[in-house]
Amino acid sequence: MPWINRLFILLPLLFLNAAHAEWGEGWDPIDPPVATTAPEGKVEVIEFFWYGCPHCYHMEPQLEEWLKNKPENVEFIRVPAPLNNKWTVHAQFFYAAEILGLTEKLHNPLFTAIHDKKRKLYDKDSLIDFAVEHGADRQQFIDALNSFGVYVKVQNARKLGQRYQLDGVPAIGINGKYKTSGSLAGTYSKMFEIVSQLVSKELNTTP
Numbered sequence: 001m002p003w004i005n006r007l008f009i010l011l012p013l014l015f016l017n018a019a020h021a022e023w024g025e026g027w028d029p030i031d032p033p034v035a036t037t038a039p040e041g042k043v044e045v046i047e048f049f050w051y052g053c054p055h056c057y058h059m060e061p062q063l064e065e066w067l068k069n070k071p072e073n074v075e076f077i078r079v080p081a082p083l084n085n086k087w088t089v090h091a092q093f094f095y096a097a098e099i100l101g102l103t104e105k106l107h108n109p110l111f112t113a114i115h116d117k118k119r120k121l122y123d124k125d126s127l128i129d130f131a132v133e134h135g136a137d138r139q140q141f142i143d144a145l146n147s148f149g150v151y152v153k154v155q156n157a158r159k160l161g162q163r164y165q166l167d168g169v170p171a172i173g174i175n176g177k178y179k180t181s182g183s184l185a186g187t188y189s190k191m192f193e194i195v196s197q198l199v200s201k202e203l204n205t206t207p
Helices: 003-022 054-068 085-099 104-117 124-134 138-145 150-165 188-205
Strands: 026-029 043-049 076-080 171-176 179-183
Touching: 003 054, 043 188, 054 104, 076 085, 076 150, 085 104, 085 124, 085 138, 085 150, 104 124, 124 138, 138 150, 171 188, 179 188
Parallel strands: 043 076
Antiparallel strands: 026 179, 043 171, 171 179
């Protein structure tokens, strides 16, 4: 076989091997890396989710279990990914609850209401009513939901999802450098194993 023909055969294989070396088993690299907001010496872990996503709901218990045993120098952040207009109102709800200090009262109950009780909580009015049911002041919640602060947080969440190259949820971002998900890892148990491995890797390289 002429050497030029061998070269044409070998080059694609070399490129394939190089590409494979940049990816891990069950995770993708983020290139370019995303700037984190974690304090110096901490590793940032981000959960991207949507309240209407059944996979996010079913993953939540495993996430809570992982959080109980996470290293102290891990900074965990929830981000309600507004990947489309339908998801944006839930991102507004999350950040309104956060601003008012109502996350603990509203976060898990909203998941439960949508997925266990089959409530159609997908618009502002129904979400405001839901917040009031769980102890929120109606006018305060309306004001927070429509505030500039919530608008900025939602826009930042949208940009962060783009930088992490999200194509769905749930997904976990690790220190601005890696992304994993149930679809990448195969199972949620394996996904959290990967998260722990990548966190350990980052902790070993963080001053």
